[in-house]
Amino acid sequence: MDRALWPEGVERCSLGKFLLWLGFVGVILAAGLYEFFMILVPDGLARTALDNYFGFGLWITFDLAVIALGAGAFFTGLLKYILDIKELEKIVNLTVIVGFICYSGAMLVLALDVGQPLRSWFGYWHANVHSMLTEVMFCITCYLCVLAIEFLPNILENRKLNEIPYLHNLAHNMHVVMPLIAGLGAFLSTFHQGSLGGMYGVLFARPYILRDGFFIWPWTFFLFVLSAVASGPCFSVLVVKIMELLTGKQLVDYKVKALMCKIAGTMLCLYLFFKFADTWAWATDVLPRSGLTWDQMFNSDLGYGEWLLWVEIGLCGVLPAILLMVPRFRNTPALLYTAAILNCTGVTINRYVFTVQALAIPVMPFDQWYNYVPNWAEWAPSIGVLAYGALLLSLSYRYLPVFPQEIELNYRKQAPAAPAAPVEEPKEAEEATATA
Template sequence: MDRALWPEGVERCSLGKFLLWLGVVGVVLAAGLYEFFMILVPDGLARTALDNYFGFGLWITFDLAVIALGAGAFFTGLLKYILDIKELDKIVNLTVIVGFICYSGAMIVLALDVGQPLRSWFGYWHANVHSMLTEVMFCITCYLMVLAIEYLPNILENRKLDEIPYLHHLAHNLHKVMPLIAGMGGFLSTFHQGSLGGMFGVLFARPYILRDGFFIWPWTFFLFVLSAIASGPCFSVLVVKLMEFMTGKKLVSYKIQSLMCKIGGTLLTLYLFFKFADTWAWATDVLPRSGLTWDQMFNSGLGFGEILLWAELGLCGVVPAILLITPRFRAVPALMYTGAILNCAGITINRYVFTVQALAIPVMPFDKWYGYVPNWAEWAPSIAVLAYGALLLSLSYRYLPVFPQEVELNYKKQTPVEPKSEAQADEASATA
């Protein structure tokens, strides 16, 4: 029965191996759900390492990072459906699933981070129209619905579900309106990515992240959008590579993966141009006007030194940009995947310093540097979201037609050789 649910023309591991894998993932998920319950019911945020100084910690860093890495969904959808880059049809299904995992996982963690989940609906009903977070909340919620709609046709194309006429026609009609859905997703995701950055840029009491404005937005609004669309395509490629490693099959051709990395590298180069300009303007203008110096931003001795800045801009910025935009380097798989990893790591560092380092820096004359180390109660739910992603990806790969190229790359049918006539055989013998 399990085999009858697979996409047609492919092979999967035995049901026993698959259930064993799900069992391993389930153990990790159960550990995270236990901490999730303990935080929600008996202990609250007192169970975590968060305090009055670090109201933003690992969870917000994790949220911002996975939301940025999940940007491959809306950006790939825009490139395929709006700009009509047909080659991306081979990977767009995966980017939608990865985006759905990232955004739904972020919403799960936010349910913990609000402190009083039973009142989380207040943000929708009693919206603070002057807060960028209100716009973020509404856009993330609406975009998650968009991702669910984009994911639905792939679910309905399961071999058994597709046999039901109504579901078959529903999936077909959803494909027709997908350009409109992709356009809506692009609009929603662009604004919430930007507002996440804009929220930090307007915090005038936090000199490390305070930025001047461009029209009504601080520069960080645009930097967050650029960094997200630069890292999202590369993250999707890394997910493909991980799945290929675990399944032992080719799922997306190297040419398509290289195209995605080329897109990511080009956008990363554009982002770095503005990021270096932003860093220079901050160091030479914003800080002096605030009465502060460069050394005061990094002289902590608590791991918040300049090394994080240069790691983000240099090792995880300039280096991957060179590896990803240079065809000669991109033609070498080890270099291309290294560039993709460094690209994603750089964006994660960026979200970390905006979230944690900005709160560690003293803002009052009597203040001092504060350190923050997340405890198990914060790590467990974050790791559980990764297990949730592995579970959803595993089920999708086994039962849904996620990769259109899989049959072509792994199960090529041999063309039967027609028997030669006697005259052709004699001619071939004479030639020999």
């Protein structure tokens, strides 16, 4: 029965081995669910390392990072369905699944972070129309619905489900309107990515992240959008590579991966141009006008040193941009995957310093530097979300046609060559021979 659910023409591991893998993932997921329950029901946020000083911590950093890394879904969909880059159809299914995991996982963690889950619906019903977080909340929720709609046709293409005429026709019709869905998703995701950055840029009491504006938006609005589209495609490529290592099969042609990383490298170069300009303007204009200096923004003793900034824009910015843009480097697998890892690390560091370091800096004369170290109650749900992602990817790979190139790359090469057909002598030659 399990074999009958596999995509047609592919091979999967035995059911016993698959269940053993699910058991390993399930143990990690169970640990996260246990802490999830303990925070929601008996203990609340008192179980965490969060306090009145650090209202944002690991969970917000994790949310912002996975939402940025999940941007490969909307950006790849935009390139595939709107700009009609046909090569991306080989990976667009995976990017949708990765995006769905990132956004649904972020929503799960946010359910913990609101502090009073029973009142989490207040933000929708009693929306603060003057807050950028209101736009973020509605856009994330709507975009998660868009991702679910984009994911649904792939689910309906399961071999057994596709045999039902109604579901077969529904999946076909949804593919027809997918450009419209992709355009809507790109619009929603762009604005909530930007509003996440804009929220930080308008916090005038936090000098590390305060920025001037461009029209009605602070510069961080555009920096968050650019950093997301620069890292999201690389993250999708890394997910493919991890799945290939686990399955022992090639799932996406290397040329498609290189194209994704070339697009990401182009966006990374654009982001770095504005990031350097932003850092220079912040250091030479925004801080002096606030009566502050560059050195006051860093404290190496507590781990908030300048080195984080240089690692972010140097080691994890300029270096991967070079590796991704130079064809000789990009066509070397080891260098391409290294650049992708550095790129994703850079955007994670960016979200960390905007979230944690910005809160650690003293802003009042009687304040001092504070250190924040997340405890197990914060780590467990975050790791649990990763296990949830591994579970969903595993089930999707086993039972859904996620990778259109899998058969071509793995099975046709292994098939024995068909015997050559006997060459028939033309009739004219036969008649000439008989006459002779």
